Amino acid sequence: MNCEEALNGMMEVLNAEALPDAQPLLLEHLRTCRVCRSRWERLQRVERVLRTAPLVSPAPGLTSRVLARLERHRRRQRILGGLAFAIGLGTFLLLTVLPFLGILPGLPGALRIALRTGEVLGDRLISGFGSFLNSLCLSATAFLTLILPLLLCGIVLGLGLVAIWLSLVCRFYPIRRSV
Amino acid sequence: MDEQRWVRQAQEGDLEAFGHLVRLYQTPIYNLAYRMLGETMDAEDATQETFLRAFQYLHRYDPARPFRTWLLSIAAHYCVDILRRRRPQVTLNDEIAQNSPSPSPTDAVAAWEQREHIQQMLMRLSPDDRAVITLMYWYDFSCEEIAGILGTTVSAVKSRLYRARLALAEMLKDQDAEER
Structure with a gap:
């Protein structure tokens, strides 16, 4: 050897x-x-x-210090989790309710015109229908060229924000299960 | 068994049950942190951080594995990370000489000196070697268990043990030479 x-x-x-x-x-x-x-x-x-060599012991009161720190940590998580939830909810409302709010200011004027022109409504029904089809075509063109891309961007942005929100919620409120 | 019940309750968010686990394992975790980091303040902080992480990731704990091993694994990884982030340390010879109390016949001082002497030798090992030595000698883990805790292979553990033991033996040799 x-x-x-x-x-x-x-x-x-x-x-x-x-x-x-x-x-x-x-x-x-x-x-x-x-x-x-x-x-x-x-x-x-x-x-x-x-x-x-012996085991070295910690200073007395370590358990209460750990639990106090844990409690502070949980409180902070709750605040951040609540904030994440509020941001998510706000984004959702912004993306869903706001487009409807946009048509509200024009609604009284539209009603007034509808009442004033109510008498001649029958006469103009046929020509109105033609105008309606015309407007529909114009609206569809506008929608496809201008609004649709904006809408798609909005949806992508919304989905991104919801994903961030979900990851924050999952981080701060993990699903507790034994693996 | 109480431990399993406390773990289950803690997984459901029960802080009191988690407090029982902290009380049960604070000394082994603190000892590991102290042996790895070499400072009482750092060891206390690392112990707190270990329990904080344990509570946070308790849902990932596999009940088939001993809870103590799982906790020590969190602590060991945390300490190794801390040591890797630290700047390279100077050998502690000078520091110990400055901080040591003057020689005295009392048992407390003798115990302090012995503790510091072992610690001084450990601090001269690399973080990975120190972790292996600590887990082997203070916790009686086998090479397989240490490999599991540190997430490495058995042969890597044996190689670190080999290197660390030789380094410690060399330190004793140098110390003997200084005393002569």
């Missing part, structure tokens, strides 16, 4: 993995090699020092 094999043998002994037939060879080497013998003695000293 050479010195390198002896060192591996020492580590196997320390790991309690040494095979019984390898130990006499190691002992024989240690008897004859002064360098390995002194290394083995030092390794055994290290072993003794570490095995007898």
Whole structure:
């Protein structure tokens, strides 16, 4: 056995993995090699020092300090979670209710015109229907060229914001289940 | 068993049950943090952070695994991260010499000196080697268990043990030479 094999043998002994037939060879080497013998003695000293070293205890009151910190952390999470919820709700309302609010200012005027022209409504029904179809075509063209891209952008933006919101909610209110 | 019940209750958000777990494991976690970081303040902070993370990720805990191992794994990773972020440390010889109380025959001082002496040797190891040594000698974990805790292979653990033991033996050799 050479010195390198002896060192591996020492580590196997320390790991309690040494095979019984390898130990006499190691002992024989240690008897004859002064360098390995002194290394083995030092390794055994290290072993003794570490095995007898006590566990170090924390200062009293650590449990209450941990729980107080945890409580503060939870409070902060609740606030941030609430904020995330409010942002999500606000975005949702903005994207769904606002377009309807946009037509409200024009509604009284439209009603007034409808009442004034009510008398001649019958006469103009046929020409009105034609105008209606005309406006429909114009509206559809406007919708396809101008409003649709805006709407798509709005939907993408909304989905992005909802995804951010969901990730925040999941982060601060994780689903508690054992895995 | 109480521990499993406390874990289940803590998973449902029960802070009181989690408090029982903190009380049960504060010393092993603190000891690991102290052995890894070498400062009582840092160890206290790391212990608090470990429990905070444990509570936060309790839903990921696998009950088939011992809770103690899971907690130690969080603490060990946290401490290794802290040490990697720290600037390279100077050897603590000078620092210890400055902070040591003057030699006295009392047991308290002898115990302090022994604790600091071991700590001084540990602090000269790399964070990964220190983690392996601490888990092996203070917690009696096998190489397989240490590999599981640190998320590495058994052969890597053995190699770190080999390196750390030799380094510690060399430190003893130097110390003997200084004393002569």
